[in-house]
Amino acid sequence: MPERRRIVELWRTGVGRVLVTLVRAEGSSYRRPGARLLLGAGGQYAGTISGGCLETEVTRKASWIVRHGAAVERYSTLFDDTAEIPFGLGCGGTVDLLFEPVETAEAEALLVAMEGALAGKEATVKTWLPEGGLGLRRLVVNATGEVLFRSAGISDDEMTGVYEERFGAPQRLVLIGAGDDARPVAAMGALLGWNVEVLDGRAQLARAERFPGASRVRAVEDLASIPFEERDAVVVMTHSYEQDRAALAALLRVPRLRYVGILGARHRTALLVAEASAMVGVTVEETCGRIHAPIGLDLGGDGPEAIALAIVAEVQASCQGKLPASRRLTPGDVAAQIELGGASRYLSSQCAV
Template sequence: MSLKERRDVVGLCQAAGSGASGVLFSLVAVRGSSYRRSGARLLALPDGRAAGTLSGGCLEAELLRRSAWFIRDGARLEHFSTSFDDTAEIPYGLGCGGELDLLAEPLHAPEAVALADALHATLNGEHRTIATLLPQDGQPLQRFVMDAHGDVLFASESIETEDIVEYRRTALRAAHGSMTGRIFTERIDPAQRLVIFGAGEDARPLAQLAHAMGWAVAVVDSRADRAATSRFPSAEQVLVATDVASVPVHAHDAAVLMTHSYEQDRRLLAELLPLQPRYLGVLGARHRSALLLSEAAELAGLPLADALERTHAPIGLELGGDGPEAVALSIVAQLQRIFTQDTAPPYNRSAETVAPRRMSLDDLEHLLADGPARPAVENCAIYTENEIYVETVISTSPADRPGVNG
């Protein structure tokens, strides 16, 4: 379930009000090809309002039309097939080649209310584990919700106290979106947060696109005329500040440096590196990023190898295109890739930043001894696309450094 859909579903629940009629559909199992993964949801209200999606459009119209019928006897599990030729109870024959199990439950039931409350809590920075015991084999829908510490916050009245211990143990061992017996387990993290340092024109499409993807966006800039809510209407925070402490960055956040000021980026990067946000990106050319990382690591008192490991520089996936919108798309694409695929390798570790050395550190030190380029010598051996590039990097003095990205 995407962050945007989570917000949409929670928002519609709140708009409907306590005790409102409606149906909450959840995708709990997928076999074969499917547009969505387990955990996707669709909320349907009697007045026709809806939030969320369960497919690419194959099922929604039918679910909305028959939503009241699905829960005529309470919560139930329905099987759908989107294959061409099947004998499923409710076939669609669209050729997608998938089979889906959907849970339909009344919105006013305690279990659905607990689910909506859990989703709302994750939008406020909390973790939730939701274990749903599906209604099958004559057993009713049951649910319990746990916080980040494994403490049970809600349990259906029909669950026996002695059973909660075993169910809790099963849920804590289960993977997100998995089925163990009749227990469907979900681990839902807090809303993802993106902090953009720099409020230039190129930051505006990035903030807008990230918001559209469901991110909570904060924009920070030292210039009051740039850091204005009128320029970033989709951002949750727009701050006039000069340091990272003004907008705390946590381990599960993403941070992007795009101030177009070398000195500001260097100082901010030195402050961000020890915080180890899940994503840290720097906008700018490779040679600029090389110098920036070298000096920021030194300011932060960190080995350069650690700084490299924690930083994406240059930022974004190489999708092609030009202009602020294309840059924003490449950055958000990289964020999406990293935050949804924990094991995905860094995409932008190019030959220019991790290629085998053509000139060793000893050779460079011997060549340059203790001259004015000495501070960069210790860090330049990683930038070894060729000798000319190395010499360009290490001979750049502070007076020569660019003040903007280029």
């Protein structure tokens, strides 16, 4: 996702000349199909298509390859060269790269779709590769099936040589809590290209200058006003027991979320789970099944940055369906922790005078 942002930014400067896309890979390949490299005038570029072994050769020949229009070139990363494959680089596979000049309507349609997806407008792109004597053609449709772009000469039943990809919206990461330990979480999420939103009821902490990588920072008293979506990942980390309890109760009222993590000690979180569940009218078992606590993968280390890495790693793994064995609370854990004492130690003390 960060790569797409950089490609769109370079394209919008007007210096882009050739767009290179990895469309097929056989054997070992550092990048998967969909990886892109935009080459600009004066040696400027954005994106990558390999671990660095192909970029120099591609940059040197790109303008020559597209002199007659879009073309597909095969590159070997095997040790042994062949007549059909340009050269060997010793990485273990072969890749097919699509070269297309940026000034064509098809390339512009693709880049506009990429830009729209970054703003949340998902799209599917089908590209008929320039093979078998036919030129490159492209079809772009939005999430509702509306055709946004269609090259001339596309047959509805023609599927040979089609490369299809979906441009999804960036992952949205919502941090409920704007303390100092939230800052590295926001920074790492932004580095991955996520849309990071920071919410906190404390206006003195919820300031944009404290979270330069976040897409939005707001002081919010009532989370009921926030329109959460099913694909959102949410981390609760205010360090205020009352605020965390209110946040968890609000999140339990949302039908489904991709990820919900609660920062805090196991005993404290168990009490939060019990009380928030009672507030909303759901079972402790249901709540335990919806949250990640203790939060973060067990990576070791100490300090805000190490904790942030563990949190972001767990969010990434969860969103990608790659989450390893979980340390999540169970209803039995909650009951055992409640026996150790109530929540009074976590509540803010107030002077009665």
